[in-house]
Amino acid sequence: MDILSKVEPRDLKLNANEWVYNSLCQLILSGEFVPGISFTFRGIANSFGVSTMPVREAANRLISEGALDMSEKRRITVSQMTQSKFDELKVARLYLEPHLAGLALNHINSKRLNLLINIDKNLDYAISTGNVVDYIKYNYQFHFGIYEAGSSPVLLPLVRTLWLRFSPFYRIVSGRAGTQTMKDFHKSAIDAIKDKDSVALINAMHSDILEGMEMLNESLNE
Amino acid sequence: MDILSKVEPRDLKLNANEWVYNSLCQLILSGEFVPGISFTFRGIANSFGVSTMPVREAANRLISEGALDMSEKRRITVSQMTQSKFDELKVARLYLEPHLAGLALNHINSKRLNLLINIDKNLDYAISTGNVVDYIKYNYQFHFGIYEAGSSPVLLPLVRTLWLRFSPFYRIVSGRAGTQTMKDFHKSAIDAIKDKDSVALINAMHSDILEGMEMLNESLNE
């Protein structure tokens, strides 16, 4: 697989392992990796043009975060989704993400608000044109554009690991179900931010997550 | 620091990095590591009698889980607690752990129940004698003795990372505040398990976590 073309070039201020880690995260979160796909340390190392060392550190980290699996066949794979995994991811997201948004609310300035509005515009366009890859990308940017405003030291990294776990699955399902059926709770989230209404923001995020996850759940039971 | 004496001997079926990881986890969760203490890869490697490679993998994993920090001074340290970290850990625990206990309830057989009763007995003794180290150990065993019954693939590892984060801090505070003031919601949890009463178990766990974390919070504000 041609990986380098889909990845940001290396910033030499960053360590090699961080570059590889960030790149793999980006590939996972953008739905580029599909469940079941498998790699080897040496294969990834060749793709990135580095030795196996930084790849081992990056991949092992993703394995410990649950985003990747080390199969018993000595291969690194993107985990398959199961019903119990999905149910727990849904519960964790519903508990943590609205709260995280609430924590971030007071740190969202007008510049960030405009950024969110712009992201949501791109999101609408992706939906109308059925562009699944862009949909996933802008949906991530919207959610974490809110969450990252608060820079929560515990919940933010935690929620990020949840997204690393379901994003590959998201890609498959969206490819089948399409993006037409998705409602858009982002508008009410933006209104809540404008009004500095914490409760309304929490409700909007909750509804958005619930609807998105239930759509995924339907596809899981096909 | 003499580490090997406080750690289980290596099971040769396990990889070296897993042995080191499990051992470091045990040391953190038992309160053996106090916030601020610092290490180097080579130092840990010498203590365990292995090369730096498995130590790098184990320590980097703990760093990515938030249990350890890589300081800007090139040292691996046990993270200091801050108020915002603490608040987020408290919220995450209160949201996730009672739910996790609820998921596990139906998988707790009589053998495990007896184990829990026995652990709680040891816990009472530790409280009555003011043995902080044992208190931490048996409290962990009690909680995870419940949680692990359900083998939840997402929530269980997630909650474990929360414990890795606050356990070192727990040790310090318990050393100051003592164990006398701690109430014991474990009894009502055991009753709820006997009755297969999910709601009662969730409430008991919630109260237990809330009380424990509020005691810690008082010490944080001294």
Place this chain on the structure above:
DNA sequence: ATTATTAATTTGTGATCACAAATATGATAG
């Protein structure tokens, strides 16, 4: 054609080495 057996290749793991950057140490000057 299908299965069983052997050989060849590839894999993750752990150890070792080189290296730049950071830290600690020591000497020197005020």
Place this chain on the structure above:
DNA sequence: CTATCATATTTGTGATCACAAATTAATAAT
């Protein structure tokens, strides 16, 4: 005694190598 600078040591990082275990390919047998 304190501050400053040069030197020596230690650090994390990344590359390379050895090796056993596992996978894959190739061969032989039915």
